[in-house]
Amino acid sequence: MDPKLKTLLKALRIRQVDVEESTGGLRINFIDGGMPSTTIDIYALRSNPDHLRAKIRGAEETPEMSDADLKRVRIKLQNELLGIANVGAFASLGRRGEAHYYYAHITMSKKSSTDLTLVQKGAQQALEQLKGIDSGSFRKGLDQLGLPRSSKVRLALTRIFRESGDIEEMLTVVVQEAGIVAKSSDWRILKDIRERNEIPYLNIVVELLWKAVAKERLIKTLEDIHN
Amino acid sequence: MKLFDFISKFRHLHPSQKKYHVDSRGEYAQLVFDRRDLQEWYRAVENMLGPPVKTEDQPVTDELIRLTEDFGEIFDHQTLFCVEKNDQRILAMFWPWRDSHLVTLKIMVSRSPN
Numbered sequence: 651m652d653p654k655l656k657t658l659l660k661a662l663r664i665r666q667v668d669v670e671e672s673t674g675g676l677r678i679n680f681i682d683g684g685m686p687s688t689t690i691d692i693y694a695l696r697s698n699p700d701h702l703r704a705k706i707r708g709a710e711e712t713p714e715m716s717d718a719d720l721k722r723v724r725i726k727l728q729n730e731l732l733g734i735a736n737v738g739a740f741a742s743l744g745r746r747g748e749a750h751y752y753y754a755h756i757t758m759s760k761k762s763s764t765d766l767t768l769v770q771k772g773a774q775q776a777l778e779q780l781k782g783i784d785s786g787s788f789r790k791g792l793d794q795l796g797l798p799r800s801s802k803v804r805l806a807l808t809r810i811f812r813e814s815g816d817i818e819e820m821l822t823v824v825v826q827e828a829g830i831v832a833k834s835s836d837w838r839i840l841k842d843i844r845e846r847n848e849i850p851y852l853n854i855v856v857e858l859l860w861k862a863v864a865k866e867r868l869i870k871t872l873e874d875i876h877n
Numbered sequence: 878m879k880l881f882d883f884i885s886k887f888r889h890l891h892p893s894q895k896k897y898h899v900d901s902r903g904e905y906a907q908l909v910f911d912r913r914d915l916q917e918w919y920r921a922v923e924n925m926l927g928p929p930v931k932t933e934d935q936p937v938t939d940e941l942i943r944l945t946e947d948f949g950e951i952f953d954h955q956t957l958f959c960v961e962k963n964d965q966r967i968l969a970m971f972w973p974w975r976d977s978h979l980v981t982l983k984i985m986v987s988r989s990p991n
């Protein structure tokens with residue numbers, strides 16, 4: 651597999667995207683209430699290996715995908731690949747029979763592999779840190795941070811502590827919890843405890859959660875701008 | 878045949894953009910030109926490769942999709958020329974741009990898989 655595709659596959663799996671390997675590339679399935687369900691094929695062209703191509707096959711019963719829907723797909727794909735690759739605008743590729751096809755260029759970010767490695771390195775360090783703490787000390791640490799039982803940040807850190815058996819599990823839980831914290835006002839509390847850095851044995855996991863929340867907040871800002 | 882030999886036949890047609898790429902399996906070029914010159918380009922390619930295996934009126938078959946997948950596949954409005962000789966496969970595909978006066982000609986000279 652093309653190394654660029656490998657990087658995307660790894661990043662998309664960490665981010666819990668419905669992605670599978672297909673002949674010559676990747677296949678992503680987007681099912682989202684806000685847009686038509688869409689399958690995107692991503693592959694490299696031998697004749698032009700500088701970038702990857704994303705291809706959408708429109709449904710046969712619909713005449714053509716609207717510019718608004720193509721834009722929504724692009725924003726969603728861009729959000730999933732934030733920091734890894736840049737997704738260009740979708741344009742018509744042509745028709746085969748009754749189906750319309752669309753394509754966009756995907757250009758890898760120069761530091762994408764480094765970023766992915768850093769995320770994994772951070773998760774590894776956080777995992778090692780958590781394994782060195784018993785549940786009593788962990789709860790005490792959360793109390794010392796002033797996090798009430800109902801705090802979303804407390805619930806997120808507790809779930810990360812309980813459910814992180816390995817790096818993949820940890821990143822999965824972190825991403826899920828970051829989505830919840832980012833949508834509430836509790837993200838400010840997380841920002842605050844990260845800046846105060848009062849409990850050294852929790853600093854790495856707090857930092858990891860903060861990075862994921864910051865990414866979610868950035869995505870929300872981008873969506874607000876586009877909408 | 879080398880890609881250079883092929884391209885040099887089109888010098889007089891003055892493409893507005895040129896892009897080349899070489900890898901271990903073959904040579905590739907993309908040339909962009911004005912749609913008004915399309916018939917002249919068709920003639921030049923046909924002189925070298927014979928008649929097209931698909932015109933824009935003909936449907937795309939699964940075999941044509943497989944043949945062109947390294948190019949990004951082929952669609953209804955595109956025209957394809959293909960010749961295999963002397964252990965080489967030469968493909969030339971015309972891709973008229975939508976809502977534009979431009980046409981891309983993609984050329985690939987590679988080792989024949991047969």
